[in-house]
Amino acid sequence: xxxxxxxxxxxxxxxxxxxxxxxxxxxxxxxxxxxxxxxxxxxxxxxxxxxxxxxxxxxxxxxxxxxxxxxxxxxxxxxxxxxxxxxxxxxxxxxxxxxxxxxxxxxxxxx
Amino acid sequence: xxxxxxxxxxxxxxxxxxxxxxxxxxxxxxxxxxxxxxxxxxxxxxxxxxxxxxxxxxxxxxxxxxxxxxxxxxxxxxxxxxxxxxxxxxxxxxxxxxxxxxxxxxxxxxxxxxxx
Numbered sequence: 001x002x003x004x005x006x007x008x009x010x011x012x013x014x015x016x017x018x019x020x021x022x023x024x025x026x027x028x029x030x031x032x033x034x035x036x037x038x039x040x041x042x043x044x045x046x047x048x049x050x051x052x053x054x055x056x057x058x059x060x061x062x063x064x065x066x067x068x069x070x071x072x073x074x075x076x077x078x079x080x081x082x083x084x085x086x087x088x089x090x091x092x093x094x095x096x097x098x099x100x101x102x103x104x105x106x107x108x109x110x111x
Numbered sequence: 112x113x114x115x116x117x118x119x120x121x122x123x124x125x126x127x128x129x130x131x132x133x134x135x136x137x138x139x140x141x142x143x144x145x146x147x148x149x150x151x152x153x154x155x156x157x158x159x160x161x162x163x164x165x166x167x168x169x170x171x172x173x174x175x176x177x178x179x180x181x182x183x184x185x186x187x188x189x190x191x192x193x194x195x196x197x198x199x200x201x202x203x204x205x206x207x208x209x210x211x212x213x214x215x216x217x218x219x220x221x222x223x224x225x226x227x
Contacts, residue, residue: 042220096142098156
């Protein structure tokens with residue numbers, strides 16, 4: 001299995017602080033994608049990082065990938081109450097292959 | 112901005128009944144997927160579809176499940192005889208537009224299926 005497993009399971013911070021979520025997986029990957037899910041809603045695509053990339057930025061998001069450690073991190077800077085959601089990493093072994101999701105990190109940002 | 116749409120948003124059905132969940136993927140995408148998420152659990156892959164055929168399926172996707180792309184826009188998931196354990200949120204996704212977003216899978220809002 002190439003499951004992504006997130007750490008921590010839950011994270012509670014104050015508005016303006018940075019939030020870091022980690023993801024580990026077991027087998028080689030083609031790409032790793034991060035998603036956000038608001039309670040009971042759909043999955044919103046945040047960012048994709050390919051196996052030959054080490055870092056990507058998108059707005060307040062920074063993703064790193066360490067293939068030697070089979071791990072990735074998602075950093076949200078200057079968090080806002082609206083960032084409150086569950087965050088999932090998902091790995092794929094091929095370019096268009098199935099995504100294998102982790103359990104997710106529940107992020108709560110207090111105003 | 113283009114998005115994946117799904118209908119209905121909520122479907123309630125009795126055990127043993129057939130249900131069809133509908134999806135309209137992003138128009139220039141080539142790869143289509145179904146996933147499901149049982150309440151409180153991980154999102155699980157069901158099936159992927161490319162060039163009018165299944166490219167991969169999971170163990171969950173047994174003979175009770177089928178997918179179809181009946182026309183150029185719709186992508187459907189059929190469950191022939193629903194079971195209580197089929198109750199879940201079902202997500203459709205699509206990818207493969209080219210350029211930087213080639214491999215990104217974009218998800219629809221989901222259909223919540225409740226089997227009673």
